[in-house]
Amino acid sequence: MATKQTRALARTMMAPAVIVLLIWMIVPLVMTLWFSFQNYNLLNPMMTGFAGWANYVYVIGDPSFTQSLINTLLLVGGVLLITIIGGTFLALLLDQPIWGQGILRILVISPFFVMPPVAALIWKNGFMHPGYGMLGHLWKFFGLQPIDWFNQYPLFSVIVIVAWQWLPFATLILLTALQSLSEEQREAAEMDGANAANRFRFIILPHMARAITIVILIQTIFLLGIFAEIRVTTGGGPGYASTNITFLVFRTGILSNDIGAGSAGGVVAVIIANIVAIFLMRAVGKNLDA
Amino acid sequence: MARRAPIQTRIGFTVLAWAIALLLFSPILWTILTAFKTEAEAIAAQPTFFPQTFTLENFGAVQDRSDYFKHATNSIIVSLGSTLLGLIIAIPAAWSMAFAPSKRTKDILMWMLSTKMMPAVGVLIPIYLIFRDLRLLDTVHGLTLIMTLINLPIIVWMLYTYFKEIPVDILEAARMDGAELWNEITHVLVPMAVPGIASTLLLNVILAWNEAFWTITLTSGRAGTLTAFISSFSSPQGLFLAKLSAASLLAIAPILLLGWFSQKQLVRGLTFGAVK
Numbered sequence: 001m002a003t004k005q006t007r008a009l010a011r012t013m014m015a016p017a018v019i020v021l022l023i024w025m026i027v028p029l030v031m032t033l034w035f036s037f038q039n040y041n042l043l044n045p046m047m048t049g050f051a052g053w054a055n056y057v058y059v060i061g062d063p064s065f066t067q068s069l070i071n072t073l074l075l076v077g078g079v080l081l082i083t084i085i086g087g088t089f090l091a092l093l094l095d096q097p098i099w100g101q102g103i104l105r106i107l108v109i110s111p112f113f114v115m116p117p118v119a120a121l122i123w124k125n126g127f128m129h130p131g132y133g134m135l136g137h138l139w140k141f142f143g144l145q146p147i148d149w150f151n152q153y154p155l156f157s158v159i160v161i162v163a164w165q166w167l168p169f170a171t172l173i174l175l176t177a178l179q180s181l182s183e184e185q186r187e188a189a190e191m192d193g194a195n196a197a198n199r200f201r202f203i204i205l206p207h208m209a210r211a212i213t214i215v216i217l218i219q220t221i222f223l224l225g226i227f228a229e230i231r232v233t234t235g236g237g238p239g240y241a242s243t244n245i246t247f248l249v250f251r252t253g254i255l256s257n258d259i260g261a262g263s264a265g266g267v268v269a270v271i272i273a274n275i276v277a278i279f280l281m282r283a284v285g286k287n288l289d290a
Numbered sequence: 291m292a293r294r295a296p297i298q299t300r301i302g303f304t305v306l307a308w309a310i311a312l313l314l315f316s317p318i319l320w321t322i323l324t325a326f327k328t329e330a331e332a333i334a335a336q337p338t339f340f341p342q343t344f345t346l347e348n349f350g351a352v353q354d355r356s357d358y359f360k361h362a363t364n365s366i367i368v369s370l371g372s373t374l375l376g377l378i379i380a381i382p383a384a385w386s387m388a389f390a391p392s393k394r395t396k397d398i399l400m401w402m403l404s405t406k407m408m409p410a411v412g413v414l415i416p417i418y419l420i421f422r423d424l425r426l427l428d429t430v431h432g433l434t435l436i437m438t439l440i441n442l443p444i445i446v447w448m449l450y451t452y453f454k455e456i457p458v459d460i461l462e463a464a465r466m467d468g469a470e471l472w473n474e475i476t477h478v479l480v481p482m483a484v485p486g487i488a489s490t491l492l493l494n495v496i497l498a499w500n501e502a503f504w505t506i507t508l509t510s511g512r513a514g515t516l517t518a519f520i521s522s523f524s525s526p527q528g529l530f531l532a533k534l535s536a537a538s539l540l541a542i543a544p545i546l547l548l549g550w551f552s553q554k555q556l557v558r559g560l561t562f563g564a565v566k
Binding site: 007010098167253274 | 315316317320409446499506534
């Protein structure tokens with residue numbers, strides 16, 4: 001039904017969205033690239049001009065970069081591990097015939113709607129504070145010395161908070177996928193004498209594979225950019241112990257006013273995200289087409 | 291679900307599920323309870339579960355200290371404004387992609403999705419400088435603009451998956467019956483498109499409300515949203531746990547309620563229609 005006229009109309013209707021996104025994608029990115037090769041520090045206006053690779057050498061050469069990169073991988077990997085395993089388990093549990101399923105779903109999904117700074121501060125003060133946090137009370141109850149989580153285990157603490165926020169998402173997606181598995185299929189497997197472990201391994205897991213890959217893909221996009229949780233809890237510290245790449249760029253560019261070095265960090269962050277994206281897309285691609 | 295299960299199994303699963311769900315919900319529950327305690331009770335060495343002296347003074351104190359209503363208003367304007375603006379741009383685009391797809395439609399959709407993969411921090415510095423030069427830093431309209439851009443791909447995708455489900459035959463049937471273009475739009479298309487648009491609106495308001503990278507980096511006092519409001523509580527000053535809980539509750543309550551109604555849309559929207 002697509003005549004020449006409708007095709008022209010379709011293009012016109014699409015144009016605003018495409019143009020706006022094209023500008024949004026290209027202009028700032030080109031500017032970041034440009035700044036990354038400039039001497040540009042807001043505190044030192046005398047220093048200008050072409051910097052060559054100096055900003056990159058400065059950013060990548062600093063020990064804080066290696067640590068931030070490792071922290072980023074640990075943060076993304078740790079949260080993915082917890083949410084995928086925990087989410088699969090929870091989805092299987094919620095799919096059982098149980099009482100109060102509706103209310104349970106609401107309770108489980110709730111953390112996802114808590115804005116990141118609130119989630120971080122609830123955990124920091126209400127739970128992980130050694131003096132008056134819930135966990136502190138619990139430790140004291142068992143006669144143990146309360147743990148100062150953010151000083152002793154800064155990155156682990158951030159991982160716990162972020163995992164708490166994303167576990168509901170994984171659970172909800174996996175539960176939705178699980179519920180689309182037909183009853184006949186399960187019953188047929190049961191009749192054929194497959195036990196629970198085999199039904200999970202050969203029927204449920206393959207059915208959920210697509211949903212799991214989607215959860216990994218989407219969470220990775222968001223997890224690479226974790227920011228607020230770090231900002232309001234540890235501020236990236238102690239030292240650089242809980243600084244990820246996102247926070248490192250913020251620290252260098254905005255807090256320290258070093259536009260050149262911050263931009264170089266930004267370019268590196270984009271490259272890392274692209275490597276991850278290509279890697280993921282390739283791994284996920286087969287699963288998505290099927 | 292009509293599966294036969296022995297009653298003991300059912301009880302066992304129910305208990306386990308409730309225990310885990312309550313554990314996951316406990317940080318939120320604890321915040322709600324603490325919000326109504328006095329500061330002294332909130333940090334007492336012997337913790338109480340229910341507030342011993344039920345008080346509302348924390349809410350008043352939070353309003354006086356950081357002006358909750360101003361930040362809440364900013365949050366409403368930014369999340370609703372950016373979503374509406376996004377819809378205005380996205381509806382025609384999604385419409386034409388769903389009803390007059392060309393060979394490149396899939397590529398354009400994938401490209402839009404890929405813009406979401408660009409880390410925000412990669413463009414933070416130029417956006418910050420552009421905003422500074424155009425005097426957009428710490429303004430509600432500047433923030434609304436950014437929020438529109440970052441959520442536009444999701445809005446287009448969600449609408450596309452909804453529009454795709456509207457059967458084209460119905461349009462042709464209406465045309466055969468002699469419906470004029472205007473009637474076709476108001477009587478046939480709009481009623482079928484509204485639920486999808488409403489779902490998209492709901493999910494994107496939630497996403498924009500909770501966005502905490504640009505809202506924190508681009509605002510300070512005037513245009514601060516609730517995410518910035520809460521972040522101002524990050525450095526403890528004396529007795530403050532009860533007030534922090536009250537502030538947290540105020541910041542998440544509206545969206546928690548909206549969120550409970552939008553579980554289905556959430557799955558669809560955040561998986562770009564891949565899981566329904």
